[in-house]
Amino acid sequence: MAMEKTFDAGAAEARIYEKWEEAKAFAAGANAKPGAETFSIMIPPPNVTGVLHMGHAFNNTLQDILIRWKRMQGYDTLWQPGTDHAGIATQMVVERELARNQQPSRAELGREAFLEKVWEWKAQSGGTIINQLKRLGASCDWDRTAFTMSGAPGAPADEAGGNFHDAVIKVFVDMYEKGLIYRGKRLVNWDPHFETAISDLEVENIEVAGHMWHFKYPLADGVTYTYVEKDEDGNVVLEEERDYISIATTRPETMLGDGAVAVHPDDERYAPIVGKLCEIPVGPKEHRRLIPIITDEYPDPDFGSGAVKITGAHDFNDYQVAKRAGIPMYRLMDTKGAMRSDGAPYAEEAAKAQAHARGAAFTENEVDAINLVPDDLRGLDRFEARKRVVEQITAEGLAVMTIFFFKQKTAYEIEVSVPLVENKPIMQPFGDRSKVVIEPMLTDQWFVDTAKIVGPALDAVKNGTVKIMPESGEKTYYHWLENIEPWCISRQLWWGHQIPVWFDAEGNQYCAATEAEAQAKAGEGVALTRDPDVLDTWFSSGLWPIGTLGWPEQTEALEKYFPTSVLVTGQDILFFWVARMMMMQLAVVDQIPFHDVYLHGLVRDAKGKKMSKSTGNVIDPLELIEEYGADALRFTNAAMASMGGALKLDTQRIAGYRNFGTKLWNAARFAEMNQCVPSADFDPTSVRQTVNKWIIGETAKARIATDEALTGYRFNDAATGLYAYVWNVVCDWYVEFAKPLLNSEDEAIVAETRATMAWVIDQCLILLHPIMPFITEELWGAISQERATMLVHAPWPTYGTELVDADADREMNWVVGLIESIRSTRAEMHVPAGAKIPMVQLELDEAGKGAWARNAALILKLGRIEALSEAAEAPKGAVTIAVPGGTFCLPLADIIDVAEEKARLEKTLGKLAKEMGGLRGRLNNPKFVASAPEEVVEESRALLAEKEGEEAKLRAALARLAEIG
CATH class of the missing domain: 1.10.730.10 (Isoleucyl-tRNA Synthetase; Domain 1)
Structure with missing residues (x-):
């Protein structure tokens, strides 16, 4: 039966894919030669809530190219598919579904009933992205599809994907018993909407219109000092007696949690008051808290006043200063981002804190219990509290004032003082799903002591056992791992692997795979309560390579396909996923998870802009x-x-x-x-x-x-x-x-x-x-x-x-080169496409003559040459064409209007010169290069390069015209 005239992709693709699946064409080991080497790839598991976007389409195309290529080569291949349970995303989707269907909320259902709803949703809608990957042509072994929550309590009996849950719990228990996992208090990104800690990857830093307030912190005990400001040459430009130190802040509500004011150790302006105490200017005056003035390398003497308030429980930079200086950190807000209303009466707690400031000993637990929020601010949303704090400080006259002079018609000046508030853009962190402002928060969480397991992961890349491409990825990898912090692995959610730790009434911890094992450790009759938190999805996906292959069982698949061959993933998760898989696999089974890592960037639109719904440039791969x-x-x-x-x-x-x-x-x-x-x-x-x-x-x-x-x-x-x-x-x-x-x-x-x-x-x-x-x-x-x-x-x-065949290669490439030169010359000279023109052979070696003789008919036909003649010199008005071993020419004087062609080319060149002049002027302007969006600058450079290429072709054409006369 004759072929169809065209390929109907819409009709054919589904039919072809179904045929592949029926034949089990993608099964692990399919088409493998006897004794073949293995080649395996682990799919970066998309969220079970996900739909195919351009990043997925790009990433999975590259993986599919590799796996199809190796499968055809006869390798024993496995492309392992699966999905991630996506804690926050899935919980959010199901809660929205409940609200849309007017069903009881998560809180009304309770944990067990809510998780049943999640599993129901997963069974109905959780396979969407898998089906969409099939439309792309992804040739994964779908019968092996894994899921990071398979085997978890409450999972349906027919849930595919093995028993990933057991692997996750076993690793947690083993690492806990080795002292690699612990519970502690550290600063985390806190999402007040979901009321949970989130990872850096789930935070979007967005530039917004913000404010910088300048406030006075009065010095305690009547202390004053001479404040001296000097210019770059050391000349005194301001000298005055002060009884305060001024700070600037974009978040006045956090002043209540200050533990100190820090200045740079080389900042001479504040040397007289280092070690003194100052007063936080918020709340009833008789109960205000005193904090020390300390030195640290963090403050920049040239930024603002050079003095920085240190709020260790609500700022990541301040947290590091507080740890170095050993100053207390006070958490001011509840899980919803409102000012705390729990704890003892304000006056008592403020007095306790003031005692701490004057040198009384304190413990970490005491600090955690301190609630320093004044009565009138308790329970207020953090942004409402901000307004109140600013109003109170300003009303008391402790806002730094700026002076304006206004010229009046009567020729005298009026001095007006107003609070110094700068309107300035600031980078603000938002939850990528909740879209609310993220609050850095000091909370109790579970952590992996990554410093104890990072060494082998660093060595594996440094000694070449694992190769990261491009090489720039290695530098990023080293930077992150050499400066690694403890990894927060707990989340205050219901959907996920619940942390396998139980507590007794005294707070003692019992870590075990099951409650029965924990009870045995605690002793008969001891009442236990399980930690309600779940594990961060990055913890379970960090075990993806071994967990999908059946570990902790020593399966045939694990033996055959691990370590895997290559990981293809985005450069944005090099630390969050790639590095953690390296650390986890080496810590758990003492093997690397993959040999090669191919990192790619973000897929952008045609102009290089990041795709976003707000910009309206999102492209749907489907x-x-x-x-x-x-x-x-x-x-x-x-x-x-x-x-x-x-x-x-x-x-x-x-x-x-x-x-x-x-x-x-x-x-x-x-x-x-x-x-x-x-x-x-x-x-x-x-x-x-x-x-x-x-x-x-x-x-x-x-x-x-x-x-x-x-x-x-x-x-x-x-x-x-x-x-x-x-x-x-x-x-x-x-x-x-x-x-x-x-x-x-x-x-x-x-x-x-x-x-x-x-x-x-x-x-x-x-x-x-x-x-x-x-x-x-x-x-x-x-x-x-x-x-x-x-x-x-x-x-x-x-x-x-x-x-x-060297002779055939040389001959036919000679023929192709000659025809292309003829066509190029015709196009440059604007020879009518249908016109047949003569060609003259000026000189030609024996190899060229033989090539011409054997292929003359092809050259004449494809070059639209009327006939070939021979001459010792090029006739007047001819354009020469050089080929290996000889020279030809095309007499064009009687075929084209040379003067008209010259005029056309010169006019086009003049227009190009203006366009290039404008582009060069723009690119040579430092302000344009510094302030214009990167994609605009790159577009201008590309356009200039394109114009320069066009100019070169036109000048070559003019030079050819000069040959004609």
Whole structure:
């Protein structure tokens, strides 16, 4: 049956994918040669709540290219799929569903009933992204789909994915017993909406309009000092007696939790009062708290007043200062971000704190119990409390004042003092899901003592056991791990792996895999309460490589596929996931989790801008698949995947690669119409025709280049190389070169060319299949129904340079070069496309003469040359063309209007000069480069480079015109 005229991706893709699944084409070990090496990849598990976005589409395309390539090579492959339970995201989705359906809330249901609702939702909607990955063509072993909560209490009996929960709990218990996990008080990102700690990755720092208030902290005990301000030359510009130290803050409500005021040790202005006490100017005056003035390297003497309030329980920088200085840290807010209303009466607690400030001993537990919020602020939302604090300080006259002078018509000045409040943009942290302002908060959490397990993870990269690409990723990896802090692994949620620790009435801890084991440790009759917190999803996903392969059981899959071969993931989770997998696997099983790590950047729009709903530039990969087909999107992803390069997605580029698929389809139809049928007996070394020898050699070069590119994870080189080979070499040159051979009266030549073309088209399909699996699989079946296997399992070629015939290669590349030069000259000189023109041979060596004689008909036809003549010198009005071993020329004086062409080119060059002048002026302006968005600057540079290239071509054309006269 004849092939369809076009490839209908919308109709074919689902059918093809179903055929692959029915054949279990993606199963671990499918198509493996006997005794084959293994090649395994772990999918970065998308959130179970997720839907396919461009980041997923890009990331999974690269993984699929590698796994399809290795599977065709006969490796024993595994692409392990699965999803992450996504604690906050899933809990949020289910709570919204309950509210939308007017069902009882999470709090009304209680923990156990709510978790039942989560499992119900997961069964109905949790597989969405898996089905969407299939539309992309992802060839994972879906029968092995893992889930980070499989096997957890309450999970349905038929929940797929093994028993990941047991692995997570075992690791926690083992690490706890080794002293690697502990419970402690540290500063964390606190989300007041979800009432939980969150990771840095779940925080979005956004620039917003903010305020900086300047306040006076009166010195205690009547202390005064001479404040001296000097200019850069050391001249005194201000000298006055002060009884206060001024600070600036963007969060006045946190002043109540100050533990000290810090100044730089080299700041001479404050040397007289270092070690003195100052008063926090908030609350009833008789109960105000005193805090010390200390020195630390953190304050910048040139920023603001140079004095910084230290609020260790509500600021990450202050927390480090407080730890170094050993000053107390006071948590002011409750879990909802409101000022605390618990604890003893304000006056009593303030008095206790003041005693601490004057040197009385205190314990950590005492500090935690202190509640220093005045009665009138208790229970207020933090932002409402901010307004009250500012109003109270200003009313008391302790706001730093700024003086304005106004000229009046009567020629005298009026001095007006107003509170110094700066309106300035500030970076504010928001929860990426809650969209509320994140509060740094000192809370009790569970931590991994990462300093004890980080060493092997660092060594594995430093000694080359694990390779991170691009190399810049290694520097980032070292920086993070060499400056690592304890890892907060607890979350105040219900959905997740509940921490396996129980407490008795005295607060003693009993860590065990089960409650029965904990009870046995505590003793009979001891009442126990389990810690309500769950583990951070990064903790469980940190065990992804071994957990998905069945550990702690020593399974066949674990033995075969671990350590895995390569991890393909985004550079933004190098620390959050990659480094933690390295630490965890080495700590748990003393093995690296993977050999190579390929890091890619964020997929942006065509102008390089980050995609966001607010900007309106989000591109939906499913819509792209609907419009252009999965293959076009996949090829685009591969083509833009340069190592460490910017990932700019342009829909015009996707449309172009769809056209590339059409070009391939048309070449296959041409082969079919010319009865080019694949033959298992075809021997590419047996061909005799120069053209056929040449194309076989070009195919061998393409195979070698593709393997080299994919081995080095240079996906863009593989894609662009195949594009050039298939479109230019095969579909353009070879199809044209083969036509005379296919029309030959010599049956042997016809038969050889048919067999060669069929083989070449097959090789195109094989080499392209990892990148464009759907159209290639469709063509594979359409070309021949006698295949031994589907293309997905076709053997990857191993032929190489032995197929390159040096003489045929030299001759046909000479022919191609000559034709391209003729076409280029015609285009530059604006020779009418349909016009046939003469060509003159000026000089030519014997090899060139032989090449011309054997290929004259092709050159004349494809170059649209009327006839070839010979001459010792170029006639007047001719443009010369140099080729290896000779020179030709094209007499064009009587074919084009030279004067008109010169005028056209000069006019175009003049216009270009103005455009380039404007671009250069913009780029040479330091203000533009410093202040314009990065993508605008880069776009200007790219445009200038494009214009400069265009200018070079036009000047070359002018130089050719000068030859004509």
